[in-house]
Amino acid sequence: MKVQTNPGKGSIRHLLLRRFLWVSVIAILAIMSVPFVASIYDKFIGDWIHSGVNPMQSGAIVLPELVLIPAGSFDMGEQDAAFIENLDAEEKKYFGIPDKHIQFDRPFYMSQYEITNEQYGSYLRAQKSRHPAEKISNIPPDGEESTAAKLPAVEINWQGAMAYAAWLGEQKRLSCRLPTEAEWEYAARAGLKTAYPWGNEVGVNNANCSQCGSRWDGHQAAPVGQFKANPYGLYDTSGNVWEWTCSAWRDQYDGQEQQCARMDEFGSRVLRGGSWAYDSKYMRSSVRGEFDAGIRYNNFGFRVMCLSPAK
Numbered sequence: 001m002k003v004q005t006n007p008g009k010g011s012i013r014h015l016l017l018r019r020f021l022w023v024s025v026i027a028i029l030a031i032m033s034v035p036f037v038a039s040i041y042d043k044f045i046g047d048w049i050h051s052g053v054n055p056m057q058s059g060a061i062v063l064p065e066l067v068l069i070p071a072g073s074f075d076m077g078e079q080d081a082a083f084i085e086n087l088d089a090e091e092k093k094y095f096g097i098p099d100k101h102i103q104f105d106r107p108f109y110m111s112q113y114e115i116t117n118e119q120y121g122s123y124l125r126a127q128k129s130r131h132p133a134e135k136i137s138n139i140p141p142d143g144e145e146s147t148a149a150k151l152p153a154v155e156i157n158w159q160g161a162m163a164y165a166a167w168l169g170e171q172k173r174l175s176c177r178l179p180t181e182a183e184w185e186y187a188a189r190a191g192l193k194t195a196y197p198w199g200n201e202v203g204v205n206n207a208n209c210s211q212c213g214s215r216w217d218g219h220q221a222a223p224v225g226q227f228k229a230n231p232y233g234l235y236d237t238s239g240n241v242w243e244w245t246c247s248a249w250r251d252q253y254d255g256q257e258q259q260c261a262r263m264d265e266f267g268s269r270v271l272r273g274g275s276w277a278y279d280s281k282y283m284r285s286s287v288r289g290e291f292d293a294g295i296r297y298n299n300f301g302f303r304v305m306c307l308s309p310a311k
Contacts, residue, residue, distance in 0.1 A: 061122045063171055066109040066306060067233045069187045073103040076185050076253065078286040079193045080200070093251040095286045100253040102182045109306040110179065110187045113152075113224035113235050114243060115164065120153035123164050150223035152241045152301040158269045158293035161244045161302040168304055178246035179305035181257040181270045181288070187305075188237035188273065188285050190230040195284045196238050197230035202280040207239035210279045221276055221299065234303075238283040241301035242271040242291075249290045261293070268292055275299035 077096025078084055084097060156164075162178055169176035179187065194200050196207070204213035208222045216222040225235045237243075246260035249268035261269060268290045274283025277299045281287075291300070 061126065061171065062118050063122070063168065064111040064113065064115060064119050064304065066172075067112045068308070069108050069110055069183075069232055071104050071107045072186075072191070073101065074186050074189060074191070075193070076100045076102045076182055076257065078284070080195060083195070094288050094290075095284070096185075096253065096288060098252065100257070102186065102258065104183075104186060107308045108183065109174070109308060110183075110232075110234060111303040111305075112229075112233060114241060114301045114303050115153050115161075116149060116224055117151050117153050118149035120156070120164060121149075123167050126167065150225075152221050152224055152236075154221065154241055154298050154301050155296040156300070156302065157296050158244050159263065162246065162263060164302075165304045169306065172306060174306040176304050176306040177260060178244055178302060180260060181245045181247040181272065183305055184243065184245050184272045185285060187232060187234060188230065190232040190234070192231065192285075195286075197285070198228060207236070207280075207283060208276045209239040209274060209283050210277060212239060212280060216276055218276060221301070237273055238285065239274050239280075240276060241273075241299050242275045242289050242297075243273050244300065244302040245270045245272055249288075266293070271300065 077099030079099070084092070084095070087095065087097070158178075165177045188197070190197060196202065198206050202209075202212060205227070206212065207227055208214045208216045210218040214222065214226075221241050222236075224240070227236065229235050230237055247258075247270045248256050248261040248265065249270050250256045257270075261267070269292075271289035271291055272287065274280075274287055274289075282289075291297075
């Protein structure tokens with residue numbers, strides 16, 4: 001017969017003390033690791049936002065790089081009094097006259113470049129994988145993507161550009177869309193009041209327009225990023241291709257420049273920045289284009305805006 005011994009109160013206290021010490025050590029290590037884990041997480045998310053690759057997916061999807069645009073204010077519209085004097089009454093609406101003071105209380109992100117064929121192609125392929133029975137003819141044949149990968153995606157109407165931006169938001173876990181007209185000009189000016197991001201004179205080979213002195217002038221869009229960036233780090237805000245905004249057109253600023261039109265709303269939308277087919281006058285930071293939302297044209301492209309993550 002096996003005799004069972006009573007462990008006694010002292011042994012129980014000893015056992016409980018050991019367990020308490022182990023739990024305390026684990027808790028202290030967990031608390032100490034929080035800043036480290038948080039820093040790794042912040043870097044991971046930060047790299048994701050700024051990079052062109054989604055780390056949650058394979059390398060097959062190419063996403064645009066985003067640049068942080070700081071909060072601030074600016075005077076929207078043409079700022080050169082001498083230039084304004086030479087405009088007739090009809091022309092003034094295409095240069096934001098009269099101007100308007102705009103305030104941004106919150107920073108936001110803009111795509112560093114105009115959305116490229118490579119990036120838009122990723123979106124089209126994703127849509128095809130969602131709806132395999134649907135034929136999407138805009139996807140280039142296999143093996144031919146690289147020839148035009150870095151050219152801005154063109155012949156995309158306003159609705160198509162808005163749809164891409166919404167899809168990008170899903171990939172980046174951000175709220176993305178086309179920029180409003182005010183957001184676009186604020187980001188393009190980058191704190192400057194000059195006609196162009198590099199100064200008041202068009203100069204030579206600073207951009208791609210019909211008379212800018214570049215190798216692409218008047219013939220076609222250039223691959224993105226061929227010219228100097230503006231002070232915020234954005235490329236090609238003057239020339240190359242017109243860029244859709246989400247704002248409905250108004251002859252004068254009335255608040256729509258800070259809003260997005262509804263997807264089902266008919267009418268004209270605002271494009272910004274000029275293109276390779278237009279002269280330098282029409283690639284000033286103030287210039288405004290008026291075109292129907294459904295139009296597709298070989299010098300119409302876009303870039304995206306994403307809201308900064310909430311802290």
